[in-house]
Amino acid sequence: MNEQQTLAQQFRSLHRPGEPLVLVNAWDAASARIVAAAGARAVATTSAGVAWSRGAPDGDALARDQAVDVIRLVAAAVRLPVTADIEAGYGDTPDEVAETVTAVLDAGAVGVNVEDARHDGNGPLRPVDDQCARLAAVRAAADRAGIPLYVNARVDTFLRGAGGVPETVARAEAYLAAGADGIFVPGTVDPETVAALVAAVPAPLNVLAGPGAPPIAELARLGVARVSLGSAVAEAAYAVARRAAAEAFGAGTYDALTDALDYGTINALMRD
Structure with a gap:
């Protein structure tokens, strides 16, 4: 078993209902190093943060090669399993999505998120059969590479206002098959809803958390297996940049930088 296969098996083992894997999503090599040093068991990328770092909006606007370049840098920066948010797969067809997965595996990732949201104006979500074909292509590409890739199927029913628990469960079952x-269900952290999803979805459940969400301990009690912070940390980092700029250009002061990590600490984290 090679190192990537070992990391893939390790990553799979971290998905335990009631003992959630907590993912503080990174968007470049530096943020990945910081997250790893804070005690991460695995590192996830945020597609939004990756896109923003390349000067592009989130929502399938970034070119595949640009996304893969960042994933490669993140995977090389840490000695942990890396899972990549690849949006809808950076491709219009199942074959193109498979090409993306092959490239992501070559970059060193051992997990992917693949969403069913659409960004082409033809409705909020892809038809179930269409998304199933794309997920089957993801699995086939991983099998060809000999990597037990963890495929996290994102169901955007709640995020897109396209259904509730029954619709989410129906999609989840199809995607698992x-x-x-x-299964990743962003857009709801209501405890009753999360508990219903945990009970009905026959696979580890991933939720998106942040300000206003129940604490991780409560999500664990509900049976969640994975908690992601998504783009929240990138948003917070960019908020500091905006506050610091506004303060410097306006008041001419520097209070926004008071709690910054010092140069030496950051520089030390970048040394292998």
Whole structure:
């Protein structure tokens, strides 16, 4: 078993209902190093943060090669399993999505998120059969590479206002049958809803957390297996940059930088 296969197996083992894997999503090599040093068991990328770092909006606007370049840098920066948010797969067809997965595996990732949201104006979500074909292509590409890739199928029913628990569960079951390993349902952290999803979805459940969400201990009690912070940390970092700029250009002071990590600490984290 090679190192990537070992990391893939390790990553799979971290998905335990009631003992959630906490993912503080990174968007470049530096943020990945910081997250790893804070005690991460794995590192996830945020597609929004990756896109913003490349000067592009989130929502399938970034070129595949640009996204893969960042994933490669993140994977090389840490000695942990890396899972990549690849949006809808950076491709219009299942074959193109498979090409993306092959490239992501070559970059060193051992997990992917694949969403069913659409960004082409043809409705909020892809038809179930269409998404299943894409997920089957993801699984086939991983099998060809010999990597037990963890495929986290993102169901955007709540995020897009396209359904509730029944619709989410129906999609989840179809996606699991197509080759997914876990189900990611962003857009709700209501305890009753989360508990219903945990009970009905026959796979590890991933939720998106942040300000206003129940604490991780409560999500664990509900049976969640994975908690992601998504783009929240990138948003917070960019908020500091904006506050510091506004303060410097306006009041001419520097209070926004008071709690910054010092140069030496950051520089030390960048040394292998």
